[in-house]
Amino acid sequence: MRLVMIGSGYVGLVTGACLADFGHMVSCVDKDASRVETLRRGAMPIYEPGLETIAAHNVRDGRLSFTTDLTGSVKGADAVFIAVGTPSRRGDGHADLSYVYQAAREIAMALQGDTIVVTKSTVPVGTGDEVECIVRETRQGSAFSVVSNPEFLREGSAVQDFKHPDRIVVGVQDERARAVMTEIYRPLFLNKSPILFTSRRSAELIKYASNAFLAMKVTFINEIADLCEKVDADVREVALGLGADNRIGPKFLHPGPGFGGSCFPKDTVALVKTAQDHNSPVRLIETTIAINEVRKRAMARRIIYAAGGNVRGKRIAIFGLTFKPNTDDMREAPSISIIQALQDAGAHVSAYDPKGMDQARELWPDVSFHASPYEAAENASAICILTEWEQFRALDLQRLEKIVAQPVLVDLRNVYSEEEVKRFGFAYSAIGSRSRTPAHIADLAAARERLVEAV
Structure with a gap:
């Protein structure tokens, strides 16, 4: 299939390279000409184990390319992925969706035929609806579908996570989009990776809820560690006993100096803001953020x-x-x-x-x-x-x-x-x-x- 990845950052690069490794023809589009030139030379702008090797192999075999030409890439594509950044918006903590909406406008101008627009970026509930409105305003009468397909990649093991996922979440509104997304991820069926089809809004919320829960789990074991120091217990033994319970599991029960990175801090704040906007506060997550700081x-x-x-x-x-x-x-x-x-x-x-x-x-x-x-x-x-x-x-x-x-x-x-x-x-x-x-x-x-x- 012909696939386009808008954004050549962490998510776009890993997703694009791995989809090309499955046999798809993938064009990674980025506005930053210097970044595109760097990628064409075979250098990676980020460090991620295994990514440089996979990218080089697929560039050499003609399945992966890098370009600044969005219009030419989108024409005739089976699916276009939006994989741009959604940083915290300065001043209020909401997810900054300006890059997502700008990508949607540019995609709409270039669409031809029955193309699937896939939101890979981490976005609040309802973003897919707005993306659909933006595209429809420009391409009235055109056949297209908007899909939510959040990523669940851990930095440091992203290639492994993409090829051996716990689950693939796909939020769709119609059977045509479901069929295309099934074909895109068909190579993973050999690994029996489950595709979970949901509504678009549910898929968007699954991503935020997952990151918030993991951040809360990290904060929980950090507080238990503090208590262990007061009562002369050992948190490593406590975590082992906790994690042995299948309902809890051992992952993210490692105490430390607090969570950081590109996802947990901004996504927990964005979820809090979304919940406040809908008059349904998530107080556990609010407390998690405060404790971590x-x-x-x-x-x-x-x-x-x-x-x-x-x-x-x-x-x-x-x-x-x-x-x-x-x-x-x-x-x-x-x-x-x-x-x-x-x-x-x-x-x-x-x-x-x-x-x-x-x-x-x-x-x-x-x-x-x-x-x-x-x-x-x-x-x-x-x-x-x-x-x-x-x-x-x-x-x-x-x-x-x-x-x-x-x-x-x-x-x-x-x-x-x-x-x-x-x-x-x-x-x-x-x-x-x-x-x-x-x-x-x-x-x-x-x-x-x-x-x-x-x-």
Whole structure:
């Protein structure tokens, strides 16, 4: 089938490349000529494992192309996907749908024949209705259908998620659109991936409800972790017991510094705004957003406390800047609030991230970035693991202990065990156990200072 992807960002690139890998002919359209030229050279503007290889293979075989020509691409297409950004609108937090509606207008001008317009972007309930109105105003009497087909791709594993999805949600209004969407995703039938056909509005809400629920689950285990520290329980054991219940499941029960990224923060806010507009408030989600914001600054205080209670003039090493591993995405990353709070307290921050430092340099011109975690840790009064990149799971702790100013490891992802770290002389602070809190570290640090003075 001939498919067009409007937007060559994260969702558009992954979706376009994977659909081409299924055998479809896909044109990815973007207004940014420099981005299109970059893609034509075979370079990816984002980091996503496996994407560059798949894109290169399908470009070489003629199934995937990149262009700025929307009109020429849309003519004769079986389906046109809208995969543009829907950031939070400045001032009120609603999803900014201007890019979606502009794409709809331009698609309408170019439509020929019975084409399916598919909204892939994350949009509030009712957006598909408005897209249909926009197209109909321009193409009165033309045969077309508007479909909602939200994406459920996790950054860092998006290619795998697309090819082996839990479900494919398709909101349709007519049988013609249903048949076309079934044919587009037919290659996945071999994997027995279920296609869930719903109404268009239900499909739009499924996306927001899914992200909001997962964000709420992350926030829930973070609060349970805080309680564990107060009652001398271990959150890792609690999470294991919770996740063993099939009604709950183990995913997203990993405590940390709070959620970030391109989806959870903006989508939870957008859902709250939609609910308020319809006089049906979602108070659990409102609370989730508030707790998450407070938590990020609280993690900075945890680091300061672990480093002795005062970091003015001290060097703090940050391992991991992106909001999660296997991506270069810095949007709404917890590191942003945490580093700002550390700097506000007078700390000098040195950092290392395998993929995120190019974007991070634009945020922090006064942070020192290094080529390895060991360079970042030199003369540091505390090391903090903020993102659970695999290479941080087997650090040379003996080497680190020799180069730091103070052997303190604040593990905000619970990558290590206390016993393992203490063998190399580190005081250890993780999340969700009283014996691993900053207060415990402060007691150890004070005892160490008394011992040094006595000697």
